[in-house]
């Protein structure tokens with residue numbers, strides 16, 4: 081007898097295409113001459129880059 085696989089295979093997040101974390105420039109330089117960036121995680125996969133194969137509707141992070 082066959083039984084369903086217990087562990088779903090992670091898939092690449094369709095929203096960020098695997099690039100779960102992006103750095104966004106704030107546009108200006110600080111007093112050290114550096115370009116500050118904000119690190120933003122993908123909201124669909126919470127920065128993991130993958131989503132479970134099974135559709136799970138989770139509430140967004142507050």
Ligand SMILES: [Zn+2]
Nearest residue numbers: 093096122125
């Ligand atoms: Zn994502």
